[in-house]
Amino acid sequence: ISTTGSRGRSIASVALRFRFAPPTADTGDGGVNALTIPADHSVGAGHEAEQRAARVAKGIDGPLWKAQEVTSDPLGEPIEIDEHDAFGVEQLILGTLNWYLVTLEGTEDARIEEAKAALKSALKDLTDTLSDVHWPAHNDQHDEDHSFTDEEWADILKRSSEGEKSASEKVSAAWAANRALKVAQETVIQEMRKQIAKLDQTIARMA
Numbered sequence: 001i002s003t004t005g006s007r008g009r010s011i012a013s014v015a016l017r018f019r020f021a022p023p024t025a026d027t028g029d030g031g032v033n034a035l036t037i038p039a040d041h042s043v044g045a046g047h048e049a050e051q052r053a054a055r056v057a058k059g060i061d062g063p064l065w066k067a068q069e070v071t072s073d074p075l076g077e078p079i080e081i082d083e084h085d086a087f088g089v090e091q092l093i094l095g096t097l098n099w100y101l102v103t104l105e106g107t108e109d110a111r112i113e114e115a116k117a118a119l120k121s122a123l124k125d126l127t128d129t130l131s132d133v134h135w136p137a138h139n140d141q142h143d144e145d146h147s148f149t150d151e152e153w154a155d156i157l158k159r160s161s162e163g164e165k166s167a168s169e170k171v172s173a174a175w176a177a178n179r180a181l182k183v184a185q186e187t188v189i190q191e192m193r194k195q196i197a198k199l200d201q202t203i204a205r206m207a
Contacts, residue, residue: 046192049108053185056100060123063092064175067126071168078168083160086133086167093127109188115181122177126170132156132163 070085072078081089101120106113139146141153148156 046189046196049185049189049192052100052104053182053189056097056185057182059096059100060093060119060178063089063096064171064178066092067167067171068175071171078165080164081130081133081167082164083134083137086130086163087138090127090130090134093123093130097123109184111184112181112188115177115184119174119177119181122170122174126167126174129163129167129170132159133167134160136160 067089070079070089071081097119101116101123105116108116136156141148141150
């Protein structure tokens with residue numbers, strides 16, 4: 001199979017010029033040049049998607065591993081979390097992914113957005129539970145900021161006790177949502193790669 005196009009330029013040469021030419025560069029071929037802009041955009045979008053996914057994983061995987069460590073024993077059986085660990089894990093998670101789940105909300109593929117919303121909800125459910133666990137340890141029934149009735153205080157203590165037991169389940173739910181987001185991100189990234197490969201083949205055929 002010849003590696004030289006009908007106008008005497010090699011496919012490798014055209015591909016090289018496509019890869020390194022800026023979006024507005026003129027490759028000298030009207031048809032090929034018309035494809036460099038969408039192709040360059042696709043390559044850039046693919047790199048950005050990969051970088052975002054890596055940053056998300058780096059930001060949330062560590063805190064979730066810590067959360068799992070203090071809510072499960074070495075065999076994976078759930079254990080109750082104490083107020084000290086509840087406060088520590090809550091601080092690790094709060095705001096960690098705001099740049100992604102809040103600031104970049106509605107900016108990606110619908111499948112990713114659906115997974116982002118689920119993760120945001122799961123993380124809020126987890127941090128709310130962790131807050132319930134440690135809150136009574138840092139506050140009094142009657143102080144300068146609060147004055148709870150006996151019934152209200154009993155309810156606060158009840159939520160704290162229930163949270164100690166349910167934290168492990170909340171961590172598992174957050175992990176499941178996190179994994180679902182990774183799958184959605186990887187699916188979209190793979191589709192972008194296939195789109196870029198098709199554009200490469202089209203440019204090669206036109207060379």
